[in-house]
Amino acid sequence: MNTLFYISSAIAVFATLKVITNKVAIHALLYLIASLLSVAVVLFILGAPFIAALEVIIYAGAIMVLFVFVVMMLNLGKETILDESNMLTKKMFMGPSVISLLLLAEIVYLLIQQSIVPLTMKMIAPAEVGQLLFTKYLLVVELGAFLLMSGIVGAYHLGEKEKLVHHRFLKTGKDIA
Amino acid sequence: MKELLWLIVVLPFVGSLILVITGKKLSRFTCVVIGVGSVSLAAVLTVFVGVDYLNANPTGLPYIETLWQWLNVDGLSPNIAFHLDTVSLCFIFVVTFVGALIHLYSAQFMWNDEGLKRFFIYMNLFVGFMLTLVLADNMLLLYLGWEGVGLCSYLLIGFWYKDPANGYAARKAFIVTRVGDLGLTIGLFVLFITFHTLDIQAILVAAPGVWPVGSGIALLTALLLLSGALGKSAQLPLQTWLPDAMAGPSPVSALIHSATMVTAGVYLIARTHVLFELAPVAQATIAIIGAATLLIAGLAALNQHDIKRVLAYSTISQIGYMFLALGVGAWSAAIFHFMIHAFFKALLFLGAGIVIWALDEEHNMFKMGGLWKKLPVTFWTFLIGAASLSALPLITAGFYSKDKILWLSYASDKGSVWLWLAALAGAFLTALYAFRMVFLTFFGETKKVPSQKPGLLMTIPLLVLAVLSIIGGFIELPGDMGHFTLFSDFIEKTLPVTLSSAPGHYIEFVFQLVSAIVALTGIVTAYFYYFNKPFPAAEPKRNALQQFFYQGWDFDLLYNTIIVQPIVFLSQIDKDDFIDKFYTALASLTLLLNKILSATQNGMVRRYALVLAIGAIITLTIILYL
Amino acid sequence: MSIGIEQGMLLAAILFLTGLTGLLVRRDVIFMLMSVEIMLNAAGLAFIIAGSRWGQADGQVMFLFILTMAATEVSVGLALIIQLFMKFKSVDTNKANTMNG
Numbered sequence: 001m002n003t004l005f006y007i008s009s010a011i012a013v014f015a016t017l018k019v020i021t022n023k024v025a026i027h028a029l030l031y032l033i034a035s036l037l038s039v040a041v042v043l044f045i046l047g048a049p050f051i052a053a054l055e056v057i058i059y060a061g062a063i064m065v066l067f068v069f070v071v072m073m074l075n076l077g078k079e080t081i082l083d084e085s086n087m088l089t090k091k092m093f094m095g096p097s098v099i100s101l102l103l104l105a106e107i108v109y110l111l112i113q114q115s116i117v118p119l120t121m122k123m124i125a126p127a128e129v130g131q132l133l134f135t136k137y138l139l140v141v142e143l144g145a146f147l148l149m150s151g152i153v154g155a156y157h158l159g160e161k162e163k164l165v166h167h168r169f170l171k172t173g174k175d176i177a
Numbered sequence: 178m179k180e181l182l183w184l185i186v187v188l189p190f191v192g193s194l195i196l197v198i199t200g201k202k203l204s205r206f207t208c209v210v211i212g213v214g215s216v217s218l219a220a221v222l223t224v225f226v227g228v229d230y231l232n233a234n235p236t237g238l239p240y241i242e243t244l245w246q247w248l249n250v251d252g253l254s255p256n257i258a259f260h261l262d263t264v265s266l267c268f269i270f271v272v273t274f275v276g277a278l279i280h281l282y283s284a285q286f287m288w289n290d291e292g293l294k295r296f297f298i299y300m301n302l303f304v305g306f307m308l309t310l311v312l313a314d315n316m317l318l319l320y321l322g323w324e325g326v327g328l329c330s331y332l333l334i335g336f337w338y339k340d341p342a343n344g345y346a347a348r349k350a351f352i353v354t355r356v357g358d359l360g361l362t363i364g365l366f367v368l369f370i371t372f373h374t375l376d377i378q379a380i381l382v383a384a385p386g387v388w389p390v391g392s393g394i395a396l397l398t399a400l401l402l403l404s405g406a407l408g409k410s411a412q413l414p415l416q417t418w419l420p421d422a423m424a425g426p427s428p429v430s431a432l433i434h435s436a437t438m439v440t441a442g443v444y445l446i447a448r449t450h451v452l453f454e455l456a457p458v459a460q461a462t463i464a465i466i467g468a469a470t471l472l473i474a475g476l477a478a479l480n481q482h483d484i485k486r487v488l489a490y491s492t493i494s495q496i497g498y499m500f501l502a503l504g505v506g507a508w509s510a511a512i513f514h515f516m517i518h519a520f521f522k523a524l525l526f527l528g529a530g531i532v533i534w535a536l537d538e539e540h541n542m543f544k545m546g547g548l549w550k551k552l553p554v555t556f557w558t559f560l561i562g563a564a565s566l567s568a569l570p571l572i573t574a575g576f577y578s579k580d581k582i583l584w585l586s587y588a589s590d591k592g593s594v595w596l597w598l599a600a601l602a603g604a605f606l607t608a609l610y611a612f613r614m615v616f617l618t619f620f621g622e623t624k625k626v627p628s629q630k631p632g633l634l635m636t637i638p639l640l641v642l643a644v645l646s647i648i649g650g651f652i653e654l655p656g657d658m659g660h661f662t663l664f665s666d667f668i669e670k671t672l673p674v675t676l677s678s679a680p681g682h683y684i685e686f687v688f689q690l691v692s693a694i695v696a697l698t699g700i701v702t703a704y705f706y707y708f709n710k711p712f713p714a715a716e717p718k719r720n721a722l723q724q725f726f727y728q729g730w731d732f733d734l735l736y737n738t739i740i741v742q743p744i745v746f747l748s749q750i751d752k753d754d755f756i757d758k759f760y761t762a763l764a765s766l767t768l769l770l771n772k773i774l775s776a777t778q779n780g781m782v783r784r785y786a787l788v789l790a791i792g793a794i795i796t797l798t799i800i801l802y803l
Numbered sequence: 804m805s806i807g808i809e810q811g812m813l814l815a816a817i818l819f820l821t822g823l824t825g826l827l828v829r830r831d832v833i834f835m836l837m838s839v840e841i842m843l844n845a846a847g848l849a850f851i852i853a854g855s856r857w858g859q860a861d862g863q864v865m866f867l868f869i870l871t872m873a874a875t876e877v878s879v880g881l882a883l884i885i886q887l888f889m890k891f892k893s894v895d896t897n898k899a900n901t902m903n904g
Contacts, residue, residue, distance in 0.1 A: 009814045020825030025833055046855045051863045063877045070881045075889055096478045096827035097877050099790045100820040107816045116807035120858040128860045137864050144871045151875030156884035779900030786826050
């Protein structure tokens, strides 16, 4: 189990690194999907099969596909790729890398301080999750429903094409485009 | 009848008040009637009250009329009370009588001016305050009148306020006299602390018992009171305001700056004579200041080309004579000269006013000439006034008054031969500049024809004052012309007799002869230099010394350099008011923060994320290590 | 020997920081959104690890909600990106910056 964990975490980290250093959007998205899949494996190892499945289905399957659709719709051409390659120099990565490494150092320091607590890796069945959802976290489920509803409505409205607003007294004969 | 003393003071105030309250509703004629009538009524009342008083108190006991108690604070309880004795009777006679004549004159002089009502309001107010000053029973009421006349002087000098130069002259007058008033105020403080009362008679009675002769505190108080007198009477070193005060209308100059307000200092010193006698150094200072001033002003008057400035310097010079008399202890001579000076100086100013008015505001004597035929009444009265000023022997009143001072400056116990020589030189200068003025203005070729002739209202005051300038002196003949000392007997009921260890009448006659010759010499010199001589230029060519005299011995320049410039410099240092910055610091800080923080809202999203990350690092660091 | 919680957290931290770096570096708005997704995923992973440590399902419930939120956010965000693209004709955030700062 441990080796599997380490291998998949290595793949996840590598894939994520490739995501952020990519010039082409589609390639980055594909790498992201690979990262998500490896994270799903890790989740499975940690004893959350339900969540691992959800990660694959929803995260990698719906959200990333949505991303791919939009990127394809935008149809970014070669100029964008050139721009990106101009910008992604080693110098650009320096500042943020420093910041991230600082943060990483702090987190590592925190983690070292404590004694190693082993994970139980108990397989938690989906029934248990469902039980919690319907009793302890019921309110949050409802709020999540609100959130999704607002997301749908918002996305619909934001996706509308701009209409030329004209008052009926100002009709000139040239009609709507 | 003498119970109506209070009415004399109240009448001008009432006149002023009526004119203020009724606004624009009265016609010009009514305003003039009220303005002139109030002061004339006060003058008539003065005659009745004076006669009644003299009949009731032949020995000169003062008559005190208390109206009410002004305030009562911790031992300071002055009353509104009027104190009538021979000195104040003399003063109120001059103030109301000459004042009434000048009001009559200004009825016609200011008739076409749009500020006619304002003029009479201020003039009546001034007469009211001056009467308060001379009739005051205690120092606080005197100080009230003192400040009031200063205020009215400011208002009247800057009467034509639309010209900023007039406002500047008014401010200069007020500020310079204020310097003197500060000394007077501190003197009042010292008097109150020592005597616990400000009642003048009480102080004068108690002073010799409290302060020994020549003590330091008496000297200090005397010098403080003297500084107030110097400011109001325009003597050295506070004389710079009077020539500039000629920016006001001529009736103002006649009333305030020749006859009445500038003599308030003389009145003050005469009133508190006991204090000055207790400090001989102070009294000697008065004499020296008087002598110095009369010379300085005489030389300055000789080099002026503006007719009113000549008269202004002449006033300073003549008040120097009065101070000289006070300084040598010749109290009644000083009062006598005050009265005669009021007559002829008011006459000269009114005449000069007519000349300026007739020639359409032409002040420069070198642009006038040949007016003796065109303005005959003005010419003859002006000539009489100038003769009186020059102390023309025997026929003019000025001779008697000035001669008395000249004699006593030598013969008095506190006099000296140097003072007499200074006064004699001053007499020469006086005659010289007076007749220079006459010859330049009225003789020679006519450079400008008068456009209007003075009417009856303007000539009657001139005639009355001219008559007084001649006969006014006959009430006090000198010792060697018979012993008719009506006036000094009158005054010496209140003020001390002048101590004089004079050798005798023969010496006095020699002195009179010398002063008469000097005066005539001055007139003849003026004749040679200025009679019918052509003066084409607007100003005479002056060499450096004359230019120095012309600028009033550059006192303005001196004060500007040593007082005004440093103050302006110091205020420029604090121009942005750094103390104020302590209070605006909060506002400035807020604005600064606003500027800084609004720079962070630049719409660059990645920069926001960067700041977030940095913030996370900092927060973690703090949590870890603290 | 089982995996310690620190190693799991370390993994989550590395993924999160990688996402953060990507957010700071990229100028393209699509890539920024992708980096945000990476970060969200890493945070959810941390939750699961924590839940596994205690052997309770609470961590998984949390991850569910994070997923919900991520889905909503992505849909709305992509719609916005489309509008942005329509307006500015590019996905460069610098070009969309009209504030004066």
